[in-house]
Amino acid sequence: MSGLFRYHGAEASYFSAKVRPALRYKAIHYVEVLPDYRGVILPRTGLAFIPVLVTPEDEVLQDTSDILDALEKRFPQPPLYPTTPVQQVVAYLWELYADEFMILPAMHYRWSFPESEAKARQDFAAMGGNPEVANRFADRMSGSLAMLGVSEKTREPIEAHLRTLLDALSVHFESHGYLLGERMSLADCALMGPLYAHLYLDAVSGRLLRETAPRVCHWIERMNRPDPDAAGEWLEKDALASTLRPLLELIGRDAVPVILDGIAAFEDWADDRPSSQEEPPRIVGQYRAALGGVEFQRATSAYSLYMLQRPVDAYRDLPKAERAQVDAALEGTGCAELFRYEPRHRLAKRNYKLIFRG
């Protein structure tokens, strides 16, 4: 055993980009290897997802939220998870947004533009070494656009969302190094998934970022090359920067309704499931969502509820006075809706699979 963590990930992989900055920031001794599906990932997790992190003790961690939780526990310094109420809940909120909503612009910009698609196919072939296998994978990914809600109909509101996000992030990064202040957090890591692995690396969106959002590009570069000795602190007194407010308003306006409608549809399905069914399927049909006034259909995913539980648990575990501080910080952003929603079902993990609990 080498004493090293082994990180099975890929440069163009959304979720690989979420954990990599944390490994570097925490100065964890690790190597990043090309994903070993046959030897490690499939036999050990039963799934074909990346990233996967194998610890020096040969424990296999899968799912970026679970990987980051485990890393924070084992290497608490430097921290990634704020412990003050507002910043903690807001960090989980960004994770939910980045994992569940930002997939729309990320997939749109990779697969709706021939130039981006061609580059992605070449990148996949270079990673895997077999162009046919790479193209089959690319076909599956590009074929999932309609299921995700990316279509000619949603193109305009998706692109408008990204432009507004980039403008608001550019303003924020004029005054602050990271989302919560001068230190990276879970929030920044999660946002790296869509922003680095897809939007920065892909041809058309990469140009858009470089031409219109150089400060966002610089944040991406700093996230990928963190200097642990140069880190500052999150804002004092659990404050949020005033420049974060337009970002939270954007999340509240566009992403929160799409996410909550999906969770409500999943819960309706779960109400009627056979009582013997412990494991939900990944996708349970489609639900109606709306973005920028455009109605569309999107796959209903069990995983969205698992991700919602993180900010909601963090919020509900707070003493009343601290919950009031979170309410005050999110007042009028549209994000507080998430905490008013009361899930009727609860999901947990067993052997890397989601299961109903209780």
Ligand SMILES: N[C@@H](CCC(=O)N[C@@H](CS)C(=O)NCC(=O)O)C(=O)O
């Ligand atoms: N919730 C998982 C998602 C992992 C995931 O979707 N990974 C993508 C690559 S970014 C993948 O391996 N997809 C393979 C597939 O969909 O078949 C996590 O956070 O790790």
